[in-house]
Amino acid sequence: MTTISPSARFRKSSPFSQKASNVAKSLIPIVICLTVALGIWQLLCLAPDSKMPGPLRVIAQTWTLILDPFYDNGGTDKGLGLQILISLQRVAFGYSLAAIAGISIGAFIGLNSFMRRGLDPIIQVLRTVPPLAWLPIALGIFQSSDPATIFVIFITAIWPILINTAVGVQQIPQDYNNVAKVLRLSGKEYFFSILMPSTVPYVFGGLRIGIGLAWLAIVAAEMLKAEGGIGFKIWDAYNAGNENSMSEIVICVLYVGLVGLALDRLVGWIGSRISSDH
Amino acid sequence: MQILSTPDSQSQLVETPSFLEIDGVSKIYSTPKGDNVVLDDISLTVNEGEFVCVIGHSGCGKSTLLDMVSGFREPTSGEVRLQGKRVTRPGPDRMVVFQNYSLLPWKTAYENVYLAVNSVYPEKSKAEKTEIVRTHLTMVGLDEAANKKPGQLSGGMKQRVSIARALAIYPQVLVLDEPFGALDAITKEELQEELLNIWRQHKVTVLMITHDIDEALFLADRIVMMTNGPAAKIGEIMKVPFDRPRNRTQLIEDPQYYTLRNQALDFLYGRFALTEGE
Numbered sequence: 400m401t402t403i404s405p406s407a408r409f410r411k412s413s414p415f416s417q418k419a420s421n422v423a424k425s426l427i428p429i430v431i432c433l434t435v436a437l438g439i440w441q442l443l444c445l446a447p448d449s450k451m452p453g454p455l456r457v458i459a460q461t462w463t464l465i466l467d468p469f470y471d472n473g474g475t476d477k478g479l480g481l482q483i484l485i486s487l488q489r490v491a492f493g494y495s496l497a498a499i500a501g502i503s504i505g506a507f508i509g510l511n512s513f514m515r516r517g518l519d520p521i522i523q524v525l526r527t528v529p530p531l532a533w534l535p536i537a538l539g540i541f542q543s544s545d546p547a548t549i550f551v552i553f554i555t556a557i558w559p560i561l562i563n564t565a566v567g568v569q570q571i572p573q574d575y576n577n578v579a580k581v582l583r584l585s586g587k588e589y590f591f592s593i594l595m596p597s598t599v600p601y602v603f604g605g606l607r608i609g610i611g612l613a614w615l616a617i618v619a620a621e622m623l624k625a626e627g628g629i630g631f632k633i634w635d636a637y638n639a640g641n642e643n644s645m646s647e648i649v650i651c652v653l654y655v656g657l658v659g660l661a662l663d664r665l666v667g668w669i670g671s672r673i674s675s676d677h
Numbered sequence: 678m679q680i681l682s683t684p685d686s687q688s689q690l691v692e693t694p695s696f697l698e699i700d701g702v703s704k705i706y707s708t709p710k711g712d713n714v715v716l717d718d719i720s721l722t723v724n725e726g727e728f729v730c731v732i733g734h735s736g737c738g739k740s741t742l743l744d745m746v747s748g749f750r751e752p753t754s755g756e757v758r759l760q761g762k763r764v765t766r767p768g769p770d771r772m773v774v775f776q777n778y779s780l781l782p783w784k785t786a787y788e789n790v791y792l793a794v795n796s797v798y799p800e801k802s803k804a805e806k807t808e809i810v811r812t813h814l815t816m817v818g819l820d821e822a823a824n825k826k827p828g829q830l831s832g833g834m835k836q837r838v839s840i841a842r843a844l845a846i847y848p849q850v851l852v853l854d855e856p857f858g859a860l861d862a863i864t865k866e867e868l869q870e871e872l873l874n875i876w877r878q879h880k881v882t883v884l885m886i887t888h889d890i891d892e893a894l895f896l897a898d899r900i901v902m903m904t905n906g907p908a909a910k911i912g913e914i915m916k917v918p919f920d921r922p923r924n925r926t927q928l929i930e931d932p933q934y935y936t937l938r939n940q941a942l943d944f945l946y947g948r949f950a951l952t953e954g955e
Contacts, residue, residue: 574779581747581767582796582846592792596783 452646460646475627475635479651483658486617486628489545490662493552494613501557501609502602505564506594515565526558530616534623548620548628555616556609560602567601568594596674603670610666614659629655696725696882697746697850701755704741715741717908718755721901723850728876728883730893733903734945739886740854742903746884747773747852759849769797772848776855778835780827786838787823790814790845797846813845814838816875833864840872844879851876853885857892866925869895873923890941894934895923902944913944 437454444453452460468480477485508515533554537547575593578584584592621630629651636647699721706713715738723729731739744750746757748767757764759771767773780789790810798806814823817837827835836856843851856872857865869892876883887893893900897917904912915937919928928934 574775574777575781577749577767577773577775578779578781580749581771581773582769582793583767584792584796588792588796592781592784596781 450645452649457646457649460643461650464647464650475631477627479629479632479654482627482629482632482651483654486621486630487658489548489621489628490552490610490613490617493549493617494556494610496549497553497556497609497613498560498606500553501560501605502564505561505602505605506568506598508561509565509568509598522558522562525554526562528554530555530612531619531623534620538624544624544626548617548625551616551620552613556613559608559612560605563601563605563608564598567598570601571597600670600674603666603674607663607666607670610662611659614655614662618655629658695722696727696760697723697884698758699723699742699746699755700758702742702745702752702757703754704738704745704750705753714908715906716752717910719909719911720755721911721914723882723884725882726880728896728898729885729901730897730899731884731886731901731903732888732890732893732941732945733909734905734949735888737903737906738909739903743852743854743884743886746850747771769793769846770848771850771852772843772846774836774839774843774851774853774856776858778827778832778839780835780838780842782827785824785826786814786819786830786834786841789827789838790842793842794845809845813841816844816878817841817871831864833860833868836860836868837871840868840875844875844881847879848881850882850884853883855886855888858888865892870925872896873921877922890938890945893917893941894919894937895925895928900941902941902949905949912949915941 441453441455443449444451444456458465464479468478470478471481508518530551533551534547537550537554538544541547541550571594575597579589579593617628618630618633621628622634625631633648633651633655636644636651699719702716702719703714704716706715719742721729731742733739741750745752746764748764748771751765764771780786781792784792787810790813791806794801794806794809798809801809811820811823814820817840819834819837819841822830822834827838830838840856857868860868872883873896875881883896885896894917900915900917901911902913902915903909917937918933919931
């Protein structure tokens with residue numbers, strides 16, 4: 400009894416302390432490294448004539464921007480939250496188109512070896528074209544910056560989605576195809592019972608790469624040619640050339656990174672939810 | 678034992694075709710080095726309701742032979758006929774139980790069986806189809822596991838689902854490719870007895886590949902022993918005269934069992950032993 404009771408008491412208190420220590424275990428390295436990184440940054444920018452603001456100055460100079468992300472003074476003078484929403488809207492539009500087209504075309508060429516062999520060289524060339532190289536073409540076609548940036552998102556994000564879907568379709572295990580053949584499954588039944596579930600993990604791999612690329616592309620495209628958006632805001636702050644400019648750019652870049660991470664995790668999470676049965 | 682005897686006069690009558698006929702079937706693959714003859718002029722007649730085991734060394738073309746019955750491969754010459762109709766492609770009248778189960782991992786046991794029933798009997802009502810699925814899952818003792826996915830089932834249970842799926846569509850011929858090869862000895866014996874019970878209830882014709890002489894002697898009406906490849910033929914057909922229902926313990930006490938067993942062993946390891954370098 401004497402040996403049992405202490406261990407029982409220990410176990411009783413353990414779920415909470417266990418959880419807390421787990422959180423601490425994963426947080427401590429992050430906090431330490433972040434502090435050190437910020438410290439080095441601050442030290443490097445200590446010089447009074449430093450062009451680059453240290454973290455403390457960044458926060459001091461952008462405090463009003465951070466506190467009020469949704470102000471709207473008309474035109475393109477908007478809070479950072481609104482600018483990000485503008486960018487996200489463009490991404491959502493272009494990326495959705497890319498997902499629909501990429502998955503459809505990918506499934507088609509995955510099933511059709513003639514088209515696959517025929518289109519492969521074209522895809523291989525087009526997918527290596529940098530996003531911004533499409534912008535002049537898109538502007539030439541659409542004559543307007545908004546559809547042009549959406550097109551750049553579309554054309555950037557479509558390739559990994561398309562290629563992954565095509566590979567996923569080809570990777571359907573022969574066993575499942577044999578089952579489909581012997582049962583003579585209808586096209587619809589084959590699509591929903593075999594093709595889709597076995598391809599989903601590949602498709603989400605592609606969607607995840609695609610969202611990352613789309614976010615990279617939107618910021619760049621908006622810097623060149625757009626009304627509003629977080630990329631526009633960065634370029635706008637640079638062009639303003641006042642004493643707060645650098646701090647504003649830094650805070651915008653930080654937001655871009657955080658939103659990109661969130662998008663990546665979101666698509667990854669949806670993918671893992673959908674394909675958790677496998 | 679009447680079903681065993683196939684008087685030669687009967688097979689010569691053209692107007693009454695045998696149930697399942699493998700008629701002068703050869704399979705030759707053309708390679709740059711010349712023709713690779715896998716199967717050489719194989720003929721076999723299987724009666725309705727008969728249980729036939731095919732036995733032979735690895736690479737002797739057993740699976741190729743069964744693939745031509747199930748329709749996954751076409752013979753280079755000769756043909757397979759089921760009730761006088763030539764087999765050209767896979768179909769649910771010749772349902773296959775695959776060695777690796779081939780269950781869809783994203784569907785539960787119930788849904789896997791239901792997919793087959795729904796595909797083969799689309800005209801039946803939902804209640805009827807549900808009833809068929811339930812009956813067959815019960816038959817293989819899987820009531821409780823009906824809502825589990827293959828990932829949560831043991832190998833033996835997965836093979837039970839696969840057998841339930843095959844039988845639920847009431848095939849004319851059940852084709853089994855080493856169905857119990859990956860199972861432990863106890864599960865294997867259980868499933869053999871279940872298979873025999875089901876075979877008797879369903880009056881289905883069974884064509885089964887096995888490596889295991891004892892399994893073949895316990896299950897089959899006839900054992901087809903194949904010579905080694907390349908250009909494998911049927912070396913010998915052994916009738917298994919034991920009364921049914923068979924009892925494993927009684928069977929192995931029967932002196933005739935050992936005579937047949939030794940005969941099969943002599944065929945496989947004496948006359949057609951795999952020699953070094955082959």
